[in-house]
Amino acid sequence: MSKRRQYNNLSAQIFLVHAFQYLLTIQFTKGCLIVDVKFQNVSLAYDNVNNILNNISFTIPEGQLTCLLGPSGCGKSTTLNLISGLLSPTGGQIFFGDQNVTKKDALARKVGMVFQNYALYPHMSVLDNICFPMKMAKVKKADRLKRGRELAALVHVETELSKKPSELSGGQQQRVAIARALAKSPSILLLDEPLSNLDARLRVEMREEIRRIQKETGVTTVFVTHDQEEAIHIADQIMVLNEGKIQQFTTPNRLYDQPDNLFVAKFIGSPIINTIPFANVRDDFKTVVPTSVLSDGTTVAIRAESIVPATDPHDHLTMLPLTGTQVQSNRFGRETSLSLNYGGHTIIADGFREQDLGRNGKSLQFALRPQGVFVFNQSGNRIWPETVATNVSPLKPTEVIHA
Amino acid sequence: MTKKRISQALLIIILTLGAITMLVPFIWMLSTALKTAPETVRVPPTWIPKHLQWQNFVTAWHAAPFLTYFINSLIVTTVTTIGQLFTTILAAFAFSRLNFYGKNFLFALFLSTMMVPGEMLIIPNFVTLSKFSLINTFGALIIPWLASFFAVFTLRQTFNAIPNELYYAAKLDGSSDWHFLWTMMVPLSKSAITAIGILEVIGSWNSFMWPLIVTNTAKVRTLPVGLNAFTSDAGTQFQLLMAASTFVILPMIIVYLCLQKYIIAGISKSGLKG
Incomplete structure (x- = not known):
C-alpha cells in the first residue's frame, strides 16, 4: 500500500515537472517560430574593396545555442549584424527557416538582440524597458505588463522592476537586456559579446544563466565572443571564424579534440x-x-x-x-x-x-x-x-x- | 599645504573681482532707479541715494504702454523658443543619426554661417520680410529666429554622445526614427535642450535692435524697445530708464536663477559659449 502511494507520488511529481517544463516552453515560445538560420554564399564588403566576409555558407541549427568565436576583426560581429538585419550583405542570401529574409529589415526579421553595453533605455524603469518592444508592437497594456513580469521572473529581476538601469549591477542589467530581447517573442536571440563587461566571477554565473534561459525558452540563440573558454562552456556548437572565413563549425569537444587546422588548434584550449x-x-x-x-x-x-x-x-x-x-x-x-x-x-x-x-x-x-x-x-x-x-x-x- | 592655500586665495580673489565686475552694472541700475533726476548726474556719483524715490517705478510704468509690451514680449519669446527648439531637435537628429546625400557639405555650410556677424543679416532679412509685407507684424519678430545653427550644433554634440547601440536596440524593438527621437533622444538630452531653450528665452526677451527696426507701432513692440521712451532729443531720463530696465529684466533674472544649473551644464557639455 505504502509502496503504491510512493509510486503514485513519484509519478505525480514526474508529471508535474514535465507539465511545468511544457508550460514554460509554451509560455516563452508563444507566438515565436523556432527557426534555423541559413547563409548561402554571403559576402560583405565595405566600399566594395575590403571583404569583411568572403562568400560564407552555413546553417545554424534551430533551438540551439551557437557561438561565433574568433579574434577581433574576424567578422563575427559582422555575421551577427547580418543575421539581425542591421547590416545587409553585398552578395548571397540569408534564410530563416524556409523564408528568404535577405531583403527584410531588422524589425521584420523579429530578432531579439543583446548588445555588449546592454543598450538599456536609461530613463525608463526595468519593467518599462522589458515592455518597450511589446508597447511598440501595440500589445494591450495589461497583457504586456503581465508578460513583462513573467519575463522578469524568468531572468530573476522581478524585485527590481521599478528601478532605473543605472541603479542595477552589471549582471542585473544583463538580465534585463535579455528579458527585453525575449519580450517580442523573437525567432532568434542574438547576443553580441554580452559578458565582456562583467567581472570574472559574474561572467561564469551569467554564462550559466544564459544557458539556462536558452534551454528553458528553446529559442535559437547566437552568441558572439572572442573568449574560447566562454564559448566552450556555453555553446552547443561553435563556429570559429578568422579573416572573414569559417575555420571550423562543430561541437566544442570536437573542436578541441579534432581541430581542422592550426589556427583552430592554437585558438582553442588553454594553455x-x-x-x-x-x-x-x-x-x-x-x-x-x-x-x-x-x-x-x-x-x-x-x-x-x-x-x-x-x-x-x-x-x-x-x-x-x-x-x-x-x-x-x-x-x-x-x-x-x-x-x-x-x-x-x-x-x-x-x-x-x-x-x-x-x-x-x-x-x-x-x-x-x-x-x-x-x-x-x-x-x-x-x-x-x-x-x-x-x-x-x-x-x-x-x-x-x-x- | 601653504602653496595650495595661496593658490586657493588667488583663485578666490580673481573670482571675486569677476563677480564684482558682473554685478556693478546691476547695482548701478538699481541705485539709479531710486535717485532723483539731478542726483543721477551728480559728480562724484553716489552709490546709495539720499532719499529713495520708489515712485520712479510707478512713473516709468505709466510713461509707455508697458503692459502691451510685456504681453508682446511674452508672445514673441514663447513662440520663437518653442519653434526654435522644434527645428533644432529635428535638424540635430538629422545631422547626428540619419544618412543622406550631402550631409557633411550641408553641415559645413551651416557651420560657416556661424562666422557671419548678426548685424550683416539685418538688411537682407529686412528686405525679405518687407517683400512678404511682414514688417510691423509678429511675423517679423518671430520668423527669422525660428532656427539657430548654434543650437543645432550644440544639440548634435549631445545627440552624438548617445550610444549607437541604443538606436539599434530601439529599431530592433520596432521604434521608428520619429518615435526614437521623441521617446529616447529628447528625454535623454533634457539638460542640453533646457539650456538651449533658456538661452533662446533670454536672447529673445532682451532682443532690442531687431524689434526696433521691424516695428513702428506700440501694438507689436516689445519691452526693450519700450525702454526707448525715456530717451528723447532733450536727453535721457536715467532714473526712469533704469526703473523700467529693472522690471524688464526681472523675469529673466528669475528664470536664470531657477534654471542656472541647466545653462551651465549645457554650455560645458557643448564646449562652446553662447
Whole structure:
C-alpha cells in the first residue's frame, strides 16, 4: 500500500515537472517560430574593396545555442549584424527557416538582440524597458505588463522592476537586456559579446544563466565572443571564424579534440597548444605516422596535458620514450606547469605530478598520449590523425553532445 | 599645504573681482532707479541715494504702454523658443543619426554661417520680410529666429554622445526614427535642450535692435524697445530708464536663477559659449 502511494507520488511529481517544463516552453515560445538560420554564399564588403566576409555558407541549427568565436576583426560581429538585419550583405542570401529574409529589415526579421553595453533605455524603469518592444508592437497594456513580469521572473529581476538601469549591477542589467530581447517573442536571440563587461566571477554565473534561459525558452540563440573558454562552456556548437572565413563549425569537444587546422588548434584550449616544426622531431614520429605525413608535415602541435611522464600507466603513442630538458617547473595549487626543451623549442606540459618532475637543466623522459597530438601541413590543415571530416556541416541536433 | 592655500586665495580673489565686475552694472541700475533726476548726474556719483524715490517705478510704468509690451514680449519669446527648439531637435537628429546625400557639405555650410556677424543679416532679412509685407507684424519678430545653427550644433554634440547601440536596440524593438527621437533622444538630452531653450528665452526677451527696426507701432513692440521712451532729443531720463530696465529684466533674472544649473551644464557639455 505504502509502496503504491510512493509510486503514485513519484509519478505525480514526474508529471508535474514535465507539465511545468511544457508550460514554460509554451509560455516563452508563444507566438515565436523556432527557426534555423541559413547563409548561402554571403559576402560583405565595405566600399566594395575590403571583404569583411568572403562568400560564407552555413546553417545554424534551430533551438540551439551557437557561438561565433574568433579574434577581433574576424567578422563575427559582422555575421551577427547580418543575421539581425542591421547590416545587409553585398552578395548571397540569408534564410530563416524556409523564408528568404535577405531583403527584410531588422524589425521584420523579429530578432531579439543583446548588445555588449546592454543598450538599456536609461530613463525608463526595468519593467518599462522589458515592455518597450511589446508597447511598440501595440500589445494591450495589461497583457504586456503581465508578460513583462513573467519575463522578469524568468531572468530573476522581478524585485527590481521599478528601478532605473543605472541603479542595477552589471549582471542585473544583463538580465534585463535579455528579458527585453525575449519580450517580442523573437525567432532568434542574438547576443553580441554580452559578458565582456562583467567581472570574472559574474561572467561564469551569467554564462550559466544564459544557458539556462536558452534551454528553458528553446529559442535559437547566437552568441558572439572572442573568449574560447566562454564559448566552450556555453555553446552547443561553435563556429570559429578568422579573416572573414569559417575555420571550423562543430561541437566544442570536437573542436578541441579534432581541430581542422592550426589556427583552430592554437585558438582553442588553454594553455595554448605547443607547436614544434615537424622537421625537428620527424625521427621520433617515424613509428607512429604514415610516410606521407612524414614527408608533408610541417608543424606538430601537442596539447599540454598530452605530455606525460614515460612511466605513466596511460596508453602512449607507440614511440620510444622521448627525451627533453627540464627548463623550469612550477606548482600552482593543484596544477603543475613544466617547461621542457624538446626539438629545439620550449614546450609546456601540465600532465606531470610533482613527484614525476626532475631537476631544472637535467634531461627528462616523457611520452605522448594519443589524444591531443596533431600534425599539420604547409597550408595549416591537419593531416594526422585522420578522421572523418567534420568541417562540412554542423552536427544535426540529435548528434550534439554537450559536456 | 601653504602653496595650495595661496593658490586657493588667488583663485578666490580673481573670482571675486569677476563677480564684482558682473554685478556693478546691476547695482548701478538699481541705485539709479531710486535717485532723483539731478542726483543721477551728480559728480562724484553716489552709490546709495539720499532719499529713495520708489515712485520712479510707478512713473516709468505709466510713461509707455508697458503692459502691451510685456504681453508682446511674452508672445514673441514663447513662440520663437518653442519653434526654435522644434527645428533644432529635428535638424540635430538629422545631422547626428540619419544618412543622406550631402550631409557633411550641408553641415559645413551651416557651420560657416556661424562666422557671419548678426548685424550683416539685418538688411537682407529686412528686405525679405518687407517683400512678404511682414514688417510691423509678429511675423517679423518671430520668423527669422525660428532656427539657430548654434543650437543645432550644440544639440548634435549631445545627440552624438548617445550610444549607437541604443538606436539599434530601439529599431530592433520596432521604434521608428520619429518615435526614437521623441521617446529616447529628447528625454535623454533634457539638460542640453533646457539650456538651449533658456538661452533662446533670454536672447529673445532682451532682443532690442531687431524689434526696433521691424516695428513702428506700440501694438507689436516689445519691452526693450519700450525702454526707448525715456530717451528723447532733450536727453535721457536715467532714473526712469533704469526703473523700467529693472522690471524688464526681472523675469529673466528669475528664470536664470531657477534654471542656472541647466545653462551651465549645457554650455560645458557643448564646449562652446553662447
